[in-house]
Amino acid sequence: MSKFTFQHSLRALLTAICLICCLLPAQLRAAEPQDDTLGLFSAWQESASSATRSPKPLSQTAENITVVTADEIRGMNAHTLADVLDTIPGIQLQHNGGPGIVAYTQIQSASFNHTKVFVDGVSITDLGSNFSYVSLIPAGIIERVEVVKGSASAAWGSALAGVINVITKAPEAGRPFSGAVSAAIGERTSYDSNLELSGSNGRLGYYLAGGFLGSNGVMPNTQDATKDGHARLTWALPDGGNLSATFNRFATHQGTLFAPAYDLKQNNETELLFSSLVLTKPLSERLTLEAVARHSLLTGSASWFNISDGLPWSQQPLPTGTYREQTSGADLRLIWRNATQLLVLGGEYNHLQNASNSADATNYSPYNRTADRWGAYLNDTISLGAFSFTPGGRFDHTQNDGDHCSYSLGGTWQATDTTLLRAYAARGFGIPFMLNVDYPSEKIWTTQVGVESTALPYLWLKQTFFRNETWGPNIERNEALGAETELRSTPLWHTSLGGGYTFTDTTRDDGTQVNYAPRHTLKLSLRYDDQTYRALLTGSHIYWNAMPGDSARYGGLLWDLHLGAYLFKRQHSSLEIFFSGHNLFNNGQYYTDQIQNPRRWFEGGLRMSF
Numbered sequence: 001m002s003k004f005t006f007q008h009s010l011r012a013l014l015t016a017i018c019l020i021c022c023l024l025p026a027q028l029r030a031a032e033p034q035d036d037t038l039g040l041f042s043a044w045q046e047s048a049s050s051a052t053r054s055p056k057p058l059s060q061t062a063e064n065i066t067v068v069t070a071d072e073i074r075g076m077n078a079h080t081l082a083d084v085l086d087t088i089p090g091i092q093l094q095h096n097g098g099p100g101i102v103a104y105t106q107i108q109s110a111s112f113n114h115t116k117v118f119v120d121g122v123s124i125t126d127l128g129s130n131f132s133y134v135s136l137i138p139a140g141i142i143e144r145v146e147v148v149k150g151s152a153s154a155a156w157g158s159a160l161a162g163v164i165n166v167i168t169k170a171p172e173a174g175r176p177f178s179g180a181v182s183a184a185i186g187e188r189t190s191y192d193s194n195l196e197l198s199g200s201n202g203r204l205g206y207y208l209a210g211g212f213l214g215s216n217g218v219m220p221n222t223q224d225a226t227k228d229g230h231a232r233l234t235w236a237l238p239d240g241g242n243l244s245a246t247f248n249r250f251a252t253h254q255g256t257l258f259a260p261a262y263d264l265k266q267n268n269e270t271e272l273l274f275s276s277l278v279l280t281k282p283l284s285e286r287l288t289l290e291a292v293a294r295h296s297l298l299t300g301s302a303s304w305f306n307i308s309d310g311l312p313w314s315q316q317p318l319p320t321g322t323y324r325e326q327t328s329g330a331d332l333r334l335i336w337r338n339a340t341q342l343l344v345l346g347g348e349y350n351h352l353q354n355a356s357n358s359a360d361a362t363n364y365s366p367y368n369r370t371a372d373r374w375g376a377y378l379n380d381t382i383s384l385g386a387f388s389f390t391p392g393g394r395f396d397h398t399q400n401d402g403d404h405c406s407y408s409l410g411g412t413w414q415a416t417d418t419t420l421l422r423a424y425a426a427r428g429f430g431i432p433f434m435l436n437v438d439y440p441s442e443k444i445w446t447t448q449v450g451v452e453s454t455a456l457p458y459l460w461l462k463q464t465f466f467r468n469e470t471w472g473p474n475i476e477r478n479e480a481l482g483a484e485t486e487l488r489s490t491p492l493w494h495t496s497l498g499g500g501y502t503f504t505d506t507t508r509d510d511g512t513q514v515n516y517a518p519r520h521t522l523k524l525s526l527r528y529d530d531q532t533y534r535a536l537l538t539g540s541h542i543y544w545n546a547m548p549g550d551s552a553r554y555g556g557l558l559w560d561l562h563l564g565a566y567l568f569k570r571q572h573s574s575l576e577i578f579f580s581g582h583n584l585f586n587n588g589q590y591y592t593d594q595i596q597n598p599r600r601w602f603e604g605g606l607r608m609s610f
Contacts, residue, residue, distance in 0.1 A: 124296070
């Protein structure tokens with residue numbers, strides 16, 4: 001069968017799946033109908049832990065935080081964390097290919113190497129370039145994602161642009177055995193299959209997951225084959241508290257389009273392992289101890305080839321570059337909580353090692369470097385009626401980059417039953433390249449003011465204004481002024497609208513624009529969900545503000561459509577069919593024509609829960 005015939009046959013099959021989703025008989029519905037008379041969505045009723053390292057209501061959180069839950073992720077038919085981040089206002093992702101392929105993550109237009117990403121408290125940001133492997137984390141294991149936009153150094157250390165904190169799923173409570181299995185297939189021989197098992201028996205709980213993700217290239221020369229495994233075990237202690245252990249392994253082989261103009265592509269082998277052991281122990285009615293031990297290991301290799309003939313690139317000094325990074329560390333936190341106060345005192349230690357045999361143009365390698373880093377922090381949340389105040393401070397000893405003091409002060413005011421005001425100021429730092437080069441760190445002043453309200457009928461609105469000033473030794477001072485709007489409508493006939501717009505104007509001292517700091521980011525969504533049928537239409541536009549010579553293209557919005565329908569649904573079991581169409585109008589949107597965005601492609605599959 002020719003490639004042309006195969007692609008058209010596959011599109012016909014996926015179109016049939018879409019029609020089935022739309023035409024399933026209503027008598028298959030087993031879920032209770034959604035109540036469209038529900039009150040307006042109020043985000044401040046939720047809790048988040050990322051701002052001060054311990055859960056507290058968003059009504060007492062001064063920082064600009066966006067939370068995405070597992071139910072929302074399921075509606076996206078998402079493959080990885082990168083797909084989830086694509087939908088969050090204020091985040092810009094530069095994709096180098098389809099699912100699983102490298103993606104660079106920016107928060108409010110700050111450089112990718114100032115964004116810190118954690119999974120269950122373990123950093124997945126590498127030591128060589130501060131690149132975060134968001135495309136390796138499968139979406140199926142995620143319970144929630146919390147994004148702190150703006151300096152988070154007073155709680156997290158080197159986090160100049162912000163923090164993306166991923167919390168994975170906990171064991172299923174009340175059932176000894178449950179699980180889910182899913183499989184999807186799409187164009188360009190793309191595939192994604194996953195298995196989850198979960199349950200609890202007495203004091204023991206478990207959650208296990210594994211999967212395969214790959215493609216022959218949604219974009220040319222961007223092949224991918226990724227295997228992942230995740231395990232979490234929990235043990236409820238007899239006298240209160242619990243013990244939790246997690247282990248993760250992600251291994252991928254990728255072909256990455258590196259520089260078509262120079263007939264060059266790059267093949268990568270990457271393996272990421274990380275684990276943690278967490279003890280949570282109440283010491284009294286108000287005081288809790290959290291102790292964490294963690295370890296991560298990143299190994300990989302990169303080789304370079306000509307696109308035209310597949311031969312090794314003659315200009316590379318070594319045929320294959322290898323690297324190895326590992327971090328061992330521990331955290332200790334004391335959390336004191338009563339009706340009006342949340343006090344968190346913590347400290348952490350990290351032993352870092354970064355080694356590579358690569359000989360690159362900057363002559364910083366081959367190298368083998370180590371560092372011992374530690375930090376101590378204290379933050380407080382004081383609630384006085386409708387007001388809350390959150391002072392915080394942290395000291396970091398980095399060994400190879402000196403010492404840093406970070407501090408923050410924020411507050412919220414519940415002005416009315418429907419309106420919340422926020423203000424936040426913080427000084428932080430970021431080490432853009434950690435161990436392989438002696439590159440100076442940057443400092444930041446972040447200031448934010450915002451309002452969150454449901455005062456307008458049928459609408460939840462969040463408006464934030466921010467200013468980020470960054471500077472450092474031998475680094476030009478930049479100022480980023482911006483505004484971010486998020487909104488969501490109340491469901492009406494099971495249908496709701498959502499959207500976000502972020503404008504950032506980043507300039508130097510002389511008033512000139514900083515290129516590659518995106519100026520406009522627009523995210524739109526139209527959602528339908530009646531508990532049997534669901535549909536999600538998302539649109540995304542990023543104006544990358546590239547250099548004129550890069551031949552950037554900003555072709556409207558990239559529209560994705562995600563459909564799903566339950567063939568049957570019971571209390572503990574279900575069978576669901578789903579379909580996704582990506583970049584429906586085949587638009588081009590990229591900051592350089594050397595690395596373009598994936599064009600239109602389709603996929604579909606089945607998901608069974610038991």
